[in-house]
Amino acid sequence: MPSTRRSCSADFRKGMIEKRLRRVRSIILILSGKGGVGKSVISAALAEILAQAGLKVGLLDADVYGPSSALIFGVHDFPKEKANGLVPPSRSGVKLMSVDLFASGRPVPITGLATVQVLTEVLALTDWGELDYLLVDMPPSTGDIMMFLTSLEKRKTSALVVSMPDRLSTGVASRVLTLLRSERFRVIGILGNMVRKAPSLSEGASSLETLASASRAPLLGVLPFDEGAAAAVERGDIDGLVRTRFSAQLRRSVKRHIDQS
Amino acid sequence: MHELTLVQGILDSVNESSSREDRRVARYTVGVGELAQFDVRLLRKLFRDLSKNTTLEGAKVSFVREKARLRCLGCERTMSFGDLSGQLSQQEKEMVHFLPELLNSCAKCPSCSRSYFEIDAGRSVRIVEIAFD
Numbered sequence: 001m002p003s004t005r006r007s008c009s010a011d012f013r014k015g016m017i018e019k020r021l022r023r024v025r026s027i028i029l030i031l032s033g034k035g036g037v038g039k040s041v042i043s044a045a046l047a048e049i050l051a052q053a054g055l056k057v058g059l060l061d062a063d064v065y066g067p068s069s070a071l072i073f074g075v076h077d078f079p080k081e082k083a084n085g086l087v088p089p090s091r092s093g094v095k096l097m098s099v100d101l102f103a104s105g106r107p108v109p110i111t112g113l114a115t116v117q118v119l120t121e122v123l124a125l126t127d128w129g130e131l132d133y134l135l136v137d138m139p140p141s142t143g144d145i146m147m148f149l150t151s152l153e154k155r156k157t158s159a160l161v162v163s164m165p166d167r168l169s170t171g172v173a174s175r176v177l178t179l180l181r182s183e184r185f186r187v188i189g190i191l192g193n194m195v196r197k198a199p200s201l202s203e204g205a206s207s208l209e210t211l212a213s214a215s216r217a218p219l220l221g222v223l224p225f226d227e228g229a230a231a232a233v234e235r236g237d238i239d240g241l242v243r244t245r246f247s248a249q250l251r252r253s254v255k256r257h258i259d260q261s
Numbered sequence: 262m263h264e265l266t267l268v269q270g271i272l273d274s275v276n277e278s279s280s281r282e283d284r285r286v287a288r289y290t291v292g293v294g295e296l297a298q299f300d301v302r303l304l305r306k307l308f309r310d311l312s313k314n315t316t317l318e319g320a321k322v323s324f325v326r327e328k329a330r331l332r333c334l335g336c337e338r339t340m341s342f343g344d345l346s347g348q349l350s351q352q353e354k355e356m357v358h359f360l361p362e363l364l365n366s367c368a369k370c371p372s373c374s375r376s377y378f379e380i381d382a383g384r385s386v387r388i389v390e391i392a393f394d
Contacts, residue, residue, distance in 0.1 A: 003287055008388040012274035016266075019273075085266045086359075099363075102356050106366040109376050111334070114362045117384070121360055124270065125263050 013124035017152065020085075020123065024058070024131040027157040028188065029149060033176035035066070035140035037164045038193040041233055041241070042223070042250065043137035044072040044094075046160075048242045049251050051093035055132040058088065060122070061098035062149060063139035064108050064115040070098045074236035077101065085127035092238050097126050112144035119148065142179050150185050158186040160220075163211060164194050170211045177215035190215070191253060192222035221253025263359065264299055267386050268307040272317055275391055279316060284393035288321035295329040295342050296361035297385040298354065304386070329383030331364070335375035342383070344371060361385055 021027070030043045040063070047059040061069035070076060075096050079086040088097040099108060099118060110118070128134065139145050150157070159180055163173035173190070180187055192208040205222050212219035226246035233241060241247060271291060279286045291308075293299055301324050308322045329342035345368040349357065353367040361384050365376050 003392055003394055004282075004284070005390055005392045006278070006282075007390050008278075010274070010388075012270050012388055015274050015277065016270040081262055083265060086263060099360070102360050103363055103366050104356075106363075107376075108363065108366050110362050110365050111379060114365075114379070118360055118362050121385075125266055125359075127266075 011120070013120050016124040017120070020126065020128065021134075021153045021156075024128060024134045024153075025156065026132065027134045027136065027153060029136045029138050029146075029157065029159045030162060031138035031146065031159060031176060032162040032169070033140060033142055033172040034163075034169050037162050037169050038223075039162050040068045040072060040137050041229065041246075042160075042162055042191060042193065043135050044069055044238060045229075045241050045247045045250055046254065047094045047133075047135050048092055048238055049247065049254070050133050050135075052242065056130055057093065058095040058097070058128045058131045058134045060126075060134060060136045061096070061100065062119060062136050062145055064099050064110070064118055064145070065139060067098045067100040067103075069096060069137050070100045071236060072233055072241070073238050075101070076104070079126070082127065086125045087127055094238075095128060095131075097122060097128075116144050116148045119145065123152075142176060146176075146179075150180070150183055154185065158188050160188050161190045161217065162193050163190060163208060165192055165205070165207045165222075167207065170207050174211055174215060177211075177217060181215070187215075187217045188257060189218040189220035191220050191250070194225045195222045196225050220257075221249060223249050223253070262303075264303060265307055265311070268304060268311055271386065271388055272308070272311055272315070274388060275320075276315070276317060278391050279393070282393055286317055286320040287392045287394045288323065289391045290323050290325055290389040292325050292327045292387045292389045294327045294361070294383040294385045294387070296357060296364065296380065296383055298358045299386065301326065325389060327383040330381040331378045332381055333370040333373060333375060334377045334379055335370055336373035338370060338372045339381075340371070 030039050047057050051057045061067045073091045075089050075091050077089040088095040163169045190212050229244040229246035275289050312318050332339050348368045356363045369376050
């Protein structure tokens with residue numbers, strides 16, 4: 001047989017990512033489409049709640065433009081280089097990876113497609129080891145990062161959609177849910193966040209119930225606006241965050257999901 | 262060293278191509294992008310060591326150094342890494358070594374002072390070509 005040459009346009013890092021993610025049992029994308037609704041705080045608290053339940057948990061901050069997971073966890077260490085890749089720093093049982101561990105607070109003014117390059121590199125290089133859950137704190141928008149991450153390991157990946165009760169948030173969350181449905185992506189449910197006390201609580205819960213019903217996704221729970229949680233985030237106190245009323249309600253909301261795992 | 266991880270990733274990918282084609286790899290070419298600042302001698306050693314006792318042991322690997330070509334999205338000026346690297350501290354060079362896109366976090370266009378580059382070439386390592394027997 002004559003020799004044959006093949007030029008390669010395929011990205012070898014995709015195979016590396018596939019191999020890494022084989023060791024992860026379940027991937028949960030925490031998204032909302034809109035910024036400022038509490039995705040990062042919910043991601044961090046949920047990661048810690050799962051870790052305290054004895055599960056092996058990783059948290060990837062996919063918000064390349066505005067990463068905050070490292071601040072919430074109070075982690076600033078550059079990932080360590082080992083033979084199998086970059087080892088994410090661990091805090092309170094959660095392994096954390098974020099572009100901010102490399103950029104150290106600098107802005108990252110890059111195009112959407114460049115963010116995909118960055119996350120591809122991070123996912124190819126990060127040695128999470130065996131994980132029960134890899135939580136992904138997603139950036140706002142339905143842009144390149146969402147389309148990239150919803151195309152990875154679809155069979156083991158699902159979405160948790162966060163929305164505040166106001167119509168600006170539910171409107172964007174509704175669009176995200178429509179997109180996820182058209183992508184045939186599994187949705188665990190919706191978490192309402194920053195819902196204030198009565199009388200707006202009933203109104204808030206009602207708008208979230210309408211969102212859940214229209215998108216045919218369960219409303220897992222409604223998390224209160226909690227000054228104690230906000231203060232713990234300000235202090236970079238993840239242990240304090242999981243002791244708040246906010247985290248107690250989050251734990252109840254996801255309990256069935258954890259019990260099934 | 263994350264070079265080792267990337268070299269293993271390339272070897273796995275070349276090996277999978279060989280299995281898919283059901284043919285032995287005679288040689289393959291690896292592009293080494295300037296932005297990642299890899300030492301080609303180190304890469305050569307890693308390819309030699311990691312392919313030992315594998316189906317790729319006898320395959321010849323060659324390297325093509327790929328100069329970085331950057332384009333400022335502010336003023337459309339094209340430039341080399343050399344036009345920008347003088348602005349970087351050692352820590353910033355290390356950042357770019359891991360994640361080349363982070364050049365935008367620490368360098369400014371010499372013409373318009375914006376930090377908004379697109380990498381057109383020379384990002385990091387890639388498989389350029391595989392030749393089968």
